[in-house]
Amino acid sequence: MTTSDEYEQHVLVTGGAGFIGSHCLDFLVSKYPQYHFTCMDSLNYASENSKKHLQNVLGKPNFTFIKIDLVTEYSALEKFIVDDFPNTQITHIINFAAESCVDRSFQNPIFFVKNNILCAQHLLECSRLLLDRYPHLHREFTFLHISTDEVYGEQGVHENAKENSALRPTNPYAASKAATDLIVQSYYYSYNLPVVMIRANNIYGPRQHNEKLVPMTINKLHLFLQQKNHDVMLDKITIHGDGSQKRKYLHVYDFLTALDLVWKKQRKNVSASSTPRPAGPQVFNVGSDDELDNYSLVKHICNCFFKKKFPSRKFDDSQFMVFVKNRNYNDARYSLNYDKIKQIGWMPQISLDQGINELINDTFE
Ligand SMILES: NC(=O)c1ccc[n+]([C@@H]2O[C@H](COP(=O)([O-])OP(=O)(O)OC[C@H]3O[C@@H](n4cnc5c(N)ncnc54)[C@H](O)[C@@H]3O)[C@@H](O)[C@H]2O)c1
């Protein structure tokens, strides 16, 4: 742990050993060598490969990793953020920590609600205590919370949720995220905590856990290649229900440029004494226009995969898929209006086609 003033800012990234958090650290640690980054993560099943996820940043002078459960180890967290402030000097928190899998949340709703809400609220509480003790930090401190499009619930064919749309979650994971958003909002009104939230579409890219649709599909295609006989796929790609549910897909690198922009804007806002306090906590939807139903997405991935591996052979995609029991409730469609972030200069750059092909190529290296 750094105890000196050699860094301009000290940033805490929670859940940073997971899929998106680890990419975020790769990006920020190298982009801001003048800032120090501490990653806190409990290393659950999704980050069991943490050494691999964090291999680009472990060993960098401006990076420290701490294994901690933000829910069960609150005292240690408070000591780190509040009591040890003279050493740790954390003035920015980026919170990714959460259980992220909708399927698992149906089996374990109480754990999801407790874990996801308390990860955020423990961080908020430490932030409140810190600013109480050091009021001058109000001109510097930022709290960026990562939320999801799922908090708005499903959208009709031509609907797009705006930042001020009602929160209508339909599954335990989404409800835990929506409840957290409201708690984050309450710290803005009650304690003047400078919070900002990002709500994003489905994010995909390297390091995502194999339980999610995109990596599950690519992984099963690789297992098929390893079979001795290629007549029948032994472990088929599972499609929930009829595969008609639609999602919009955003590449993780596009998500990071959005995060960087929002974070920069928030840092500027809190330090500019003349900036009027916004009427509510800042929320930014981070969306994409690459929309596909689950069946078409799996079919597309199969086609890209086989084009690369067996360019001259014809495969019938349907032999690789099996339709299984649907989720208890499966939102028909998520769609975000993301005009607000477009207005500050962000647009996604990586098409789903490009992103999927790169992901497939990576898995062959
Ligand atoms: N992946 C997506 O499509 C997507 C889209 C929008 C928002 N999000 C949000 O982004 C965040 C990161 O998602 P991800 O896909 O990288 O998930 P992930 O499951 O890969 O990573 C989450 C990380 O949080 C950590 N964590 C969970 N509970 C913790 C606790 N009690 N204490 C400390 N660490 C804890 C886990 O160990 C894991 O490393 C989540 O908040 C998720 O809700 C994800």
Ligand SMILES: O=c1ccn([C@@H]2O[C@H](COP(=O)(O)OP(=O)(O)O[C@H]3O[C@H](CO)[C@@H](O)[C@H](O)[C@H]3O)[C@@H](O)[C@H]2O)c(=O)[nH]1
């Ligand atoms: O084996 C599978 C797995 C998933 N699905 C379906 O594929 C879609 C996408 O599922 P999944 O990849 O698990 O992602 P989501 O449930 O959409 O949730 C992701 O995207 C959300 C943003 O929309 C984030 O908040 C979550 O953390 C992240 O896991 C859903 O309709 C699932 O029912 C299948 O058909 N078969």
